[in-house]
Amino acid sequence: MPVWSGFLTPVLEVLMDEQVWRKRDLHSAVEDHVGLTTEQRAEKLPSGQRRADNRIGWALSGLYRAKLVDRPARATFVITDAGRSLLAEHPDGITEKILKTLPEYQDYAPARTASSSNITPDPYVVAREENDPLEQIEGGVGRLHAEVAADLLDRLRCQAPEFLEQSVLDVLVAMGYGGTEGRAARIGGSGDGGVDGVIDQDPLGLERIYVQAKRYAADNTVGRPEIQAFVGALHGVGAARGVFITTSSFTSGAREYAQNIGTRVILIDGQRLADLMIRYGVAVQTRQTFTVVEVDEDYFE
Structure with missing residues (x-):
């Protein structure tokens, strides 16, 4: 199955019909477009969420952040003029590296400083193999929270x-x-x-x-x-x-x-x-809770 960035181009290609797509229908259409097998569609994360839904969701989040797609209503998506143009400029496919060069993508989430946030300062850095598992988990949570923070600000600016x-x-x-x-x-x-x-x-x-x-x-x-x-x-x-x-x-x-x-x-x-x-849990809800354990040394003494 493609990584999340591997769904960037397929999502835009499906949206090229210029129709407003409901999220569930869009996911199914993208899976068909990519040619996922029955086994791949059935893959699930430990949380129970389908792996394909998770990766397509990340792709949609990145595309929306870059203003390549828009959300005209809740749980609906449509391609923008910028999305059509970028797809035409990169017939071989859009990568995460290309996405990160776009000013709209960079401006969506302001850079954090150590004095203003207790979240990982650079949450968009992909976890590297030399990081221990706990660091990778914390980096992943930081990235998720950074996406949510950017989305919260975007929504607040659109309200009265x-x-x-x-x-x-x-x-x-x-x-x-x-x-x-x-x-x-x-x-x-x-x-x-x-x-x-x-x-x-x-x-x-x-x-x-x-x-x-x-x-x-x-x-x-x-x-x-x-x-x-x-x-x-x-x-x-x-x-x-x-x-x-x-x-x-x-x-x-x-x-x-x-x-x-x-x-x-x-x-x-x-x-x-x-x-x-x-x-403090305002305008957000807990999606999933992870428990990290370690050996209790006192038990063996």
Whole structure:
């Protein structure tokens, strides 16, 4: 059976009919196009998922990330103009190496830094033989989480501003803020005074944290003026601390300003927001749990 990247070209070739394909039908058509045998179609991973479904799913994920296919509705796919053009440019087939050269593919998941994430910094590096099995597992989990993080940001940017405002409050409640009752209120909208939400910091509600959420495209950074405006809004409600969250990133000037003012303002960029959503289970669900064991030395003593 082809590796996941071996399905990149077959998927695009099936989608060349320019029809909107449902995911299940597309998988079957790709398997027919590749000529998988009955035995290959029946192969399963230890999790119980069909191996073909897993590899075609990875191919679709990579193609979507590179904007070579689009999802007009849930669980449906269609080829884009870019997909048709790339297929024509590479009649011998599209490889993972070609995919990684595309700016759209590179821009989909911003580069991580050790200070902003506890996930493997370079999750797209294929596990090498010299890595021990545990390192390979951790690398695989890092890659999966990086794909999910990128998808979360893409979806958040496509939602209404009100959706993001509620999502960031959900994250803060999941992190333990909101007191014993998890109290958080969205107050965004016209006349919000530059504050989108408020959440209790302690069980009694004696201290409150005010939140600003900005749904920005990846290339639309938040600068110092926006942070200054937020600080002014905090002073307007008599608050001493706040959290500014964006789906993009902050300029160095914005970060420097936030660090040097008396008002405590925490800046959370899009990558950190996605990481927090994954860590605290907001808008994600557990797909599978693995248990890694080692010999109990005490048993043999």
